[in-house]
Amino acid sequence: MGRSSSRAAALLVGMIGGCAENQVENRPEIWTLFDIREALTAGDPIAVTPGYPQGIRPTEILTPASDGTATLRIIPAFSEGQPAAYVMPEVWSHFDEVWVQPWYVLITAWDGKSPNQNRAKTADGMNAPPVFDVGPRSLFYSPLWLRYYAVLPEGADPAEYTSAERIFDEKLAIYPNVAWTYSLRPTDVRLPDAPIVHPYLQTPVASFLTQSPASWVDDESMAYFDEGSANFTFSTADLVVDETPLYELARRGPDGAPLSLGAPRVMGSGPPFARRPADAPNGRPRFGAYSRIYFAVAPATAAAFDPDSSPDAVALLTAAGLDPQAYRGRVATNGAKVADTDVACFAATDFPASCNWLDSQARIEDSLGVVNIIATEVTACSPLVFYAGKGISGR
Amino acid sequence: MRRATSRHPRVALLLAAMAAARASLSGHAHAETTAGEPPPPAAAAPTPAPVPAASPEADEPEAEVEGFTLPAGTEISPPLTLMGYVDFGFANAGGDGTSFPAGDNRVPADYGVDTFATAVNSRGDVASIDAMGRVTNGFLPRSVNIGGRPSFLLNVVNQDLRYQAAHVPVMAFVRIQVLPRWGGDGAGNVTPLFVEQAFGRVTLIEGREFFVAGGKFDSVFGIEYLENSSVFRTGITPSLFARYTTGTALGVKMFFRQQIPALWSAVSINVAGTNGTNFVEALQPTDASLTGVPVASARLGYELNLPRVQFKLGASALRGPRNDQFDREALMEMYGFDARLTVAGLSLSGEYVHVKEEEGAGGKQTGAGEYLIASEFYAKGFWAQAAYALNFHGPLRAIVPYGRYERRNAWFEGFRPITVARVTAGLRLDLWGALILKGEYLFNQELEGAPTVENNVLTTSVVYTW
Numbered sequence: 001m002g003r004s005s006s007r008a009a010a011l012l013v014g015m016i017g018g019c020a021e022n023q024v025e026n027r028p029e030i031w032t033l034f035d036i037r038e039a040l041t042a043g044d045p046i047a048v049t050p051g052y053p054q055g056i057r058p059t060e061i062l063t064p065a066s067d068g069t070a071t072l073r074i075i076p077a078f079s080e081g082q083p084a085a086y087v088m089p090e091v092w093s094h095f096d097e098v099w100v101q102p103w104y105v106l107i108t109a110w111d112g113k114s115p116n117q118n119r120a121k122t123a124d125g126m127n128a129p130p131v132f133d134v135g136p137r138s139l140f141y142s143p144l145w146l147r148y149y150a151v152l153p154e155g156a157d158p159a160e161y162t163s164a165e166r167i168f169d170e171k172l173a174i175y176p177n178v179a180w181t182y183s184l185r186p187t188d189v190r191l192p193d194a195p196i197v198h199p200y201l202q203t204p205v206a207s208f209l210t211q212s213p214a215s216w217v218d219d220e221s222m223a224y225f226d227e228g229s230a231n232f233t234f235s236t237a238d239l240v241v242d243e244t245p246l247y248e249l250a251r252r253g254p255d256g257a258p259l260s261l262g263a264p265r266v267m268g269s270g271p272p273f274a275r276r277p278a279d280a281p282n283g284r285p286r287f288g289a290y291s292r293i294y295f296a297v298a299p300a301t302a303a304a305f306d307p308d309s310s311p312d313a314v315a316l317l318t319a320a321g322l323d324p325q326a327y328r329g330r331v332a333t334n335g336a337k338v339a340d341t342d343v344a345c346f347a348a349t350d351f352p353a354s355c356n357w358l359d360s361q362a363r364i365e366d367s368l369g370v371v372n373i374i375a376t377e378v379t380a381c382s383p384l385v386f387y388a389g390k391g392i393s394g395r
Numbered sequence: 396m397r398r399a400t401s402r403h404p405r406v407a408l409l410l411a412a413m414a415a416a417r418a419s420l421s422g423h424a425h426a427e428t429t430a431g432e433p434p435p436p437a438a439a440a441p442t443p444a445p446v447p448a449a450s451p452e453a454d455e456p457e458a459e460v461e462g463f464t465l466p467a468g469t470e471i472s473p474p475l476t477l478m479g480y481v482d483f484g485f486a487n488a489g490g491d492g493t494s495f496p497a498g499d500n501r502v503p504a505d506y507g508v509d510t511f512a513t514a515v516n517s518r519g520d521v522a523s524i525d526a527m528g529r530v531t532n533g534f535l536p537r538s539v540n541i542g543g544r545p546s547f548l549l550n551v552v553n554q555d556l557r558y559q560a561a562h563v564p565v566m567a568f569v570r571i572q573v574l575p576r577w578g579g580d581g582a583g584n585v586t587p588l589f590v591e592q593a594f595g596r597v598t599l600i601e602g603r604e605f606f607v608a609g610g611k612f613d614s615v616f617g618i619e620y621l622e623n624s625s626v627f628r629t630g631i632t633p634s635l636f637a638r639y640t641t642g643t644a645l646g647v648k649m650f651f652r653q654q655i656p657a658l659w660s661a662v663s664i665n666v667a668g669t670n671g672t673n674f675v676e677a678l679q680p681t682d683a684s685l686t687g688v689p690v691a692s693a694r695l696g697y698e699l700n701l702p703r704v705q706f707k708l709g710a711s712a713l714r715g716p717r718n719d720q721f722d723r724e725a726l727m728e729m730y731g732f733d734a735r736l737t738v739a740g741l742s743l744s745g746e747y748v749h750v751k752e753e754e755g756a757g758g759k760q761t762g763a764g765e766y767l768i769a770s771e772f773y774a775k776g777f778w779a780q781a782a783y784a785l786n787f788h789g790p791l792r793a794i795v796p797y798g799r800y801e802r803r804n805a806w807f808e809g810f811r812p813i814t815v816a817r818v819t820a821g822l823r824l825d826l827w828g829a830l831i832l833k834g835e836y837l838f839n840q841e842l843e844g845a846p847t848v849e850n851n852v853l854t855t856s857v858v859y860t861w
Contacts, residue, residue, distance in 0.1 A: 026758070027755075100500075102501055134502070137809035138807070139754075164846075165811065168496040174498055239530065240530070
């Protein structure tokens, strides 16, 4: 073999090896609250991937407490041009899709109009814990559930129903209900003390965000968070959950790769560039509980608004009857002055109208274009708890 | 004969050669066993019909093909031999032909049940794997797609080709299987063709049981691979562990056996280095190494060959990267033990198998396609089989009632472990040495972790050989 052909062979081997390495790097992973709790202690970022090299800091998801426990953090965001907020109890990497899993609520009789009317009760009069069968140690675990009601036989002790196997062994009648987001949690991961508020606006988030001490997975008791119903959609054919884009605003770094601005993310309302109107009847978004992080690469003039460093702008907002905190972290493409010809919109007298805001999916896509919207390998359970500038009402 | 074989190997070889020659001249399908792949099972001892020579001399070479070597220059048959069989059957599985409980929408559908339970033929194909649209993750057998509907089946059309070079210790063997199938709703007819085996084998030392083979060949793990062929399998369906131990593999292997005449015994070692494991092809690709690192497997065997009693023990092990993904650090390990006892027409056999697979990377590649996750997986359990051969003269050569009990415990990481059991009861008739009739019933039981479903199977098989 000649020298050049040897080099070619070596190159080919290297390329093949590279392909194999890529395939190995593409290992699907999931971080549940159990894993994030561990990462919080270790201080390591999670979901570090080639396309999302900074990963996610556990402190973005959980707040460590002095007693060694941790609380779920409300993460500020924008959606449809308004302040929003979400929680992020699970994160995936290298998952092309995730699925809804079945979650069984035990009842004593079926009432189609009021399914919860006949919740089975334990001996102490409490609702019997729900049952499910794909736990957080599986890569197929999903906090996105399709809720079913399982009708117990007359006189049955609900305490005996601690696995889905039992439900199917006894061929209990089951009735599908609605999609629901529940996140299993360690007992030392809890919600913040009430009232739970938007971190900037300090107004309450959704009342449906609650915690329960017990559910059953394969005979094992586990605590969980209730993060609301009907806040995602899925295919009834294959149970694959529909993704919503979650835009992370960034600038190009020296090497051309996106560098996050660290600003609140922007929750989309439909597939990228689908121009789908937000489906949010009565202010309850039917999207967002499952999202994929996209870099939205803004120009060098883009900047996030900081009320603390723009007193004149704050005064304008206050004079207009707007809460300056509703603009905190909001990114404008013309927020910074880089060249002499640039106009820093935060300093303009007609602020906030002077700014080209990137605070909705439509504005991001219109302003940045498809070449600047870059999908990452990272997806998240990200149910909205605050939408259109207020806490989401109802369940 | 055992004694003679041990003490006078040359005489034994001659007798074996005569038996093989008779088989070859009669065009009997079992001439293939003298070619080396695959050897028949211990249970073949009480099933005389497929055995070309009724004399006990014929038993040993049949029972362990590596057990004899033709002296150089011995001409026993034409160099090129064609053999084969057709396996035609009728099967009816309970329920919808799967083990998926109705109404269960858990994903993936194939992780909480035993999808291999409703086997209908000797390849382990099941009545159905229809998950009703639910996502599965590649832990699925091949299917004949009959669901819960009784149906005739052409289980396999098998053609073997053997070439034994004259005057040189080289043999080549090819086994092709054609599987006419209905592809399922909307898929039309499909007829896949499998190259089950294709290898060359060299006898390294004349007169010794010392062979090296390269190509695609039978497993060296355990003993159930000996029954891969419909002809040699005592019953119809494979055990619940066949999925791990009976797949053919591509690579090289070596066999050596040393007779110990003074003890009426022999010890043997079978070693292979292959692309993948001995999982069946539905669970992993066999024709390429996905990690670049071979999988090592071996079996150590001991056999006691008394005049009226034959007893065999074996221990097998396998280790290497799992070949259904790309990470060479994702290892799998298997070990197992097997035993066989043959006495007075009664054949007892059994095997314990332990499987451990680490989590893989880069998606899961199987013989059926790509899936999302190569999950960490464990399985363990055993099977035990009893068969009794009633031998006759005339067209009906033998009646063999048989039964098997097996129990399997397995789990994917994060999923509830499942324990299933199966009782198989059947009857086999051998006619004219060229026709085998079998019928059996599979009582599948979900003992723990998996919901009880209606998935028992009645299946029959008629095997024509040439």
